[in-house]
Amino acid sequence: MSFEQLLFYLFSGVLLLAGISMVTVRNPVYAALSLIVCFFTSAAIWVTLEAEFLGIVLVLVYVGAVMVLFLFVIMMLDINHDHLKEGFIKYLPVGLLVALVIAVEMILVLSGGGFDGEKYMQGQRHGADYSNTKALGEVLYQQYLYPFEIAAVILLVAIIAAITLTLRRRPNSKSQNIDQQVRVKREDRVRLVKMEAEK
């Protein structure tokens, strides 16, 4: 077994364990932490596959931003653990059915030849000067420029739509106008009065 294989088995082992603990632990904060470990180990696996850009971006976006917000929300919720376990037996058949459907779908997709071992055999290794970032950039910004830009615009539209859907104006709510507060000068607030001294 080469060193690279050892790393692969190490990371995938940790990944699987963290994935299992993510769905089984009771404490939601522990679940979020296991998910972070999942992201981290999959990023490590990507790096060993010479996709260092994707690996680092996975850490940057999911670990560095998305999961921070997740934790943020989870910590603020006061979750009743007993309540979560209610009706486990009642919903078990539905859950099993969903799991079965997903399993069958995955088997069909993976055995359909689309993920043939031949196709994904280890290609030739690139040298140290190979830049994954550059390769991705060439594909995204030259070969698939228009699809990529269109996808970006669609996402932007989705963001604006989501904001406008949840935006509600409350005319009576009071808030501070920070621009005005910052721009305030001494003359606006204090009036110095010159008075004759008492005799």
Next chain:
Amino acid sequence: MEFLAAIWSEIPAAVQNIIVILLKIVAILVPLILAVAYTTFAERKIIGYMQVRMGPNRVGPKGWLQPIADVVKLLFKEVIIPTKSNRYIFLIAPMLTLVPAFVAWSVIPFADGMILADINAGLLFILALTSMGVYGIILGGWASNSKYAMLSAMRAGAQVISYEIAMGFALVGVLMAAGSLNLNEIILAQSGSIFSWFIWPLFGLFLVYFISGVAETNRAPFDVAEGESEIVAGFHVEYSGMAFALFFLAEYANMILISALTSLLFLGGWLSPFQGLDFLTELPVLGAIFGNGIHWFLLKTAFFLFFYLWFRATFPRYRYDQIMRLGWKILIPLTIVWIFAEMIAIGLGWRPWE
């Protein structure tokens, strides 16, 4: 000497490699930890002088041994774990802040070729690591099971996420100008003379980067996560002894890191400001001082580190909503406009930094 060389050649190549890497790590970390210790001393002294006080001057000559005394005190203090806290996360949290703060130093080029890991996507690597430091603060605040610590964790989380966007955009401007994510190449792209440094064409991004760097490290005037007057000490109220010291160490290591990065990305890192002035750099002995080298990098880093202390002594703390406004409504639009202008300049083939 020959005997040692003989032993060295007996060791297998893989083990040799590991030994060399470990020695390099030690050579980076030991000076870093010493720098952190003496930054705390410098901070107390400088702020002292700014406020017309003496600062620490009792331990050792002129107070020089004060940081050592502090370390010894923290080492011997008991690490108190609150009864109702989540003890595992409580103890892991300080390490989670410290590790990214140290690991980020692995890709910093100290001088030409003086770098531990010269990786392609160095800038992204640093951005990813600095964004992970906030976990320690959030988890530490949560695990302490204290209201002040919890409030501070919330504040820190929201603040770091907001300023990371402005910081990332500022870095986008740098990598557009340099045409590379590799930190060494970013420095080499600034070689030529003092006018090739990125600070001149990217002055706005430089300001945004340093301001968001101060906010990212939770330092004054953005230290609402600590906020002594409002929430006592924030996320580390419940910490004591070495657990507290780790948070402290991470904060200062991050400060030095941001200063080092600002000097690398905008002031040419180890490039000398006298570059291109051959009559100076070719002088017999002084030439080495006027030429490129690690001393310029350290000098520039110390310069920005001084700004941190200066800010702390002069600016009052921002109010929380003002911090959010500054980040989202001023810094982010500014960076977007600057990047757009830079894009047009590059598109027209007008590259003033070359």
